Amino acid sequence: MLREFTQLTVNGLLQGGIYSLISIGLTLIFGVTRIVNFAHGEFLMLAMYATYFLFHLAGMDPYLSLLIVTPLLFVLGLIAERLVIHPILNAPSFMQIFSTVGLSVALQNAALFFFSADYRSIRTSYSTRTLLASGLLISFPRLVAFIASILISLGLFLLLKKTYIGRAIRAVAQNRTASTLMGIDIRRIYLFTFGLGTALVGMAGGLLMPVYYVFPTVGGLFVLTAFVVVVLGGMGNITGAFIGGLIIGVVESYSGFYLATQLKEAVYFAIFILVLLLKPSGLFGIVGSEEMGEK
Amino acid sequence: MSRPLFQWLRHPKGYLSLLGLVALILFPLVVQNPFVLHLLIMILFYAALGGAWNIIGGFAGQLSLGHAAFFGVGAYSCILLNLYTGLNPWVGMVVGMLITSAFAAAISYPCFRLRGPFFTLATIAFAEVLRILVIYFKGFTKGSVGITIPQKMGLANFAFREKAPYLYIVLTFAAGVFLISYFIQKSRFGYDLAALREDEDAAESLGVNTTRSKLKAAVLSAALTSIGGVFYAQYILFIEPYSEFSLDFSIQFALVPMIGGMGTAAGPIIGSFVLTPLQELLRSWLGGSYAGLHLVIYGCILMLVVIFMPQGILGLIKGRFAYGEKRPSSGSIPQEDRAVEG
Numbered sequence A: 001m002l003r004e005f006t007q008l009t010v011n012g013l014l015q016g017g018i019y020s021l022i023s024i025g026l027t028l029i030f031g032v033t034r035i036v037n038f039a040h041g042e043f044l045m046l047a048m049y050a051t052y053f054l055f056h057l058a059g060m061d062p063y064l065s066l067l068i069v070t071p072l073l074f075v076l077g078l079i080a081e082r083l084v085i086h087p088i089l090n091a092p093s094f095m096q097i098f099s100t101v102g103l104s105v106a107l108q109n110a111a112l113f114f115f116s117a118d119y120r121s122i123r124t125s126y127s128t129r130t131l132l133a134s135g136l137l138i139s140f141p142r143l144v145a146f147i148a149s150i151l152i153s154l155g156l157f158l159l160l161k162k163t164y165i166g167r168a169i170r171a172v173a174q175n176r177t178a179s180t181l182m183g184i185d186i187r188r189i190y191l192f193t194f195g196l197g198t199a200l201v202g203m204a205g206g207l208l209m210p211v212y213y214v215f216p217t218v219g220g221l222f223v224l225t226a227f228v229v230v231v232l233g234g235m236g237n238i239t240g241a242f243i244g245g246l247i248i249g250v251v252e253s254y255s256g257f258y259l260a261t262q263l264k265e266a267v268y269f270a271i272f273i274l275v276l277l278l279k280p281s282g283l284f285g286i287v288g289s290e291e292m293g294e295k
Numbered sequence B: 001m002s003r004p005l006f007q008w009l010r011h012p013k014g015y016l017s018l019l020g021l022v023a024l025i026l027f028p029l030v031v032q033n034p035f036v037l038h039l040l041i042m043i044l045f046y047a048a049l050g051g052a053w054n055i056i057g058g059f060a061g062q063l064s065l066g067h068a069a070f071f072g073v074g075a076y077s078c079i080l081l082n083l084y085t086g087l088n089p090w091v092g093m094v095v096g097m098l099i100t101s102a103f104a105a106a107i108s109y110p111c112f113r114l115r116g117p118f119f120t121l122a123t124i125a126f127a128e129v130l131r132i133l134v135i136y137f138k139g140f141t142k143g144s145v146g147i148t149i150p151q152k153m154g155l156a157n158f159a160f161r162e163k164a165p166y167l168y169i170v171l172t173f174a175a176g177v178f179l180i181s182y183f184i185q186k187s188r189f190g191y192d193l194a195a196l197r198e199d200e201d202a203a204e205s206l207g208v209n210t211t212r213s214k215l216k217a218a219v220l221s222a223a224l225t226s227i228g229g230v231f232y233a234q235y236i237l238f239i240e241p242y243s244e245f246s247l248d249f250s251i252q253f254a255l256v257p258m259i260g261g262m263g264t265a266a267g268p269i270i271g272s273f274v275l276t277p278l279q280e281l282l283r284s285w286l287g288g289s290y291a292g293l294h295l296v297i298y299g300c301i302l303m304l305v306v307i308f309m310p311q312g313i314l315g316l317i318k319g320r321f322a323y324g325e326k327r328p329s330s331g332s333i334p335q336e337d338r339a340v341e342g
Helices: A002-033 A040-058 A062-088 A093-115 A140-162 A164-174 A176-181 A186-211 A218-233 A238-258 A261-278 A289-293 B002-010 B012-030 B034-059 B067-085 B089-111 B117-136 B164-186 B188-198 B200-205 B210-236 B247-260 B267-286 B293-308 B312-321 B335-341
Strands: A130-133 A136-139
Touching: A002 A040, A002 A136, A002 A140, A002 A164, A002 A186, A002 A218, A002 A238, A040 A062, A040 A093, A040 A186, A040 A218, A062 A093, A062 A186, A062 B293, A093 A218, A093 B117, A093 B247, A093 B293, A130 A140, A136 A140, A140 A164, A140 A186, A140 A238, A164 A176, A164 A186, A176 A186, A218 A238, A218 A261, A218 B117, A238 A261, A261 B117, B002 B012, B012 B034, B012 B164, B034 B067, B034 B164, B034 B188, B034 B210, B034 B247, B034 B267, B067 B089, B067 B117, B067 B210, B067 B247, B089 B117, B089 B210, B117 B247, B164 B188, B164 B210, B164 B267, B188 B200, B188 B210, B200 B210, B247 B267, B247 B293, B247 B312, B267 B293, B267 B312
Parallel strands: none
Antiparallel strands: A130 A136
16 A cells, blocks of 8 residues: 555656756746747647657757757747737737747647548657665666756756846846846847746657657647646746646646546646636745736 | 616617517427527527626636636536436436536636646646546546437427427526526626736735635636536537547637627627628538638638637627727617716
8 A cells, every 4th residue: 555655755746857848948938038839839749759750860869959958948949039929029929829839739730631640659778667665666867867856857947047137137037127128138038038938848858758659739638738737836837847847747646547547637627727716826826926917 | 677678678789689489489390490590509609708808808807728628517517417317307407517617716816826828728727637537537427428418308308309499498598598698797806807807916906816716707607608508419419539528629619709799698699690601601512512712611611710800790890889988898888877887
């Protein structure tokens, strides 16, 4: 019983690490630009395809290809910000949602057009390798993804705390007007933040590829989970997103086992609705921050 | 009542609408091409559902992306009642409306505390939960396999071999939604909604019971959406949870009034006449040979609309031609009528 429970917790935490990584990019973009980016999952999908093709065409190891995929996604993020996000920065939030939904639909179906609806996966020597630690089974690629997501979160945290651009990003997230007055070029901050958020989801895609399939709608699967995580942790709160991701991963693991696999999504959506209704600022958010998105 | 009607008919808006209505009624007598009739049915279907969404989304400014929930609850209530008790689909439709209304009231009340993207995300979550539950309880709902509706044809069974009867039903439905929207626009209720849309706190302080107004709008919108769900189910004679509760439907219901002009009675009709043919034609031209391409174009249209014409087609026309219009969002009410209302 206890071992079963521990195993479920470990599985959940490992899965949650991936959710955290995806959600951190989403919450960063929301915190700074106040835009709910529905196309976030499609960037994950593009990163997974990039990893897949680098593996199959160039024989590159998925972890090594992170060095290519991450900058690639950063650039894609910059382009998307310039073309789609920048023109709607001052539009009502609902219009912004529509614009990013449009981007999501376009990217998803472009993938369908170019890569077909086939499920693709890559087979590495370590895809199915598991470690045995005091009676617990731990999947090696998932452990790598988990550790990487902790390191990446730490790196992002340091970037935001210690560097000039990080301080500028936090300043813009707190108060647009005041930061403009302090001489921060907020348009460049938006651009950089969007690129950064997209690069983070790009890394998640690369880390996910050894254990997961890629197909055109794979992003939709993860993006709704990421929204749950982001709301749970408090919109714009990076530490919150990290812990929220782990919580959702564990909840998913428990409910999949003790209730039913098909119901695990319903459980975390129920949590999502409850959090929205009872504490819309999220578990770690500042009270009142839920109205940040309001225009 | 007859004088304003007569005056309305002398206005180009009046006689052009009447002309359009007559043309639509006569249309199936002249054209028998099933594709064209199907296209027209889908245009009116989305005009009606866009109009239903518009009551809560446009007039009251509560931007839901979960209307597929009401659509699906309406359809499933009617079809399951028919399956298990043999209840007539027309009666089932009314029962479905009542169930959907109760459901809408129950979920809207807490959601209205949320603003901006949070409200929208919560509505999406409700639709997702419903879809998952319908798939899970497959003993009762038949799950993801779906339900094929027994093909007993005839008016009493709400099932027809030809397209024309469906066209007349959906035309009545769309006209009904338009009339309801039109009367809301002119009524005190409509002004309450417009006031709370523009500034909820100000409306509240002026004596508008904002919660009750929003609740009324949500229930009305949901009830009309559930009729659409039943119509769609009876039209394709099949329901399954993935499409009934899909985010795609929710987006489409909101997109139609957005293209035409949100918060106006005519907006959803204009929006649907522009958007639906475009989609159906793109789908039939490109859908077969180039999977996904028509949706790439659709996605691009979505982005372009938001970036270049956020006020919709009506807003664009108004901005171009009507100078000195004081409230561009108040739609097609002639200025005089408004003075009478006051």
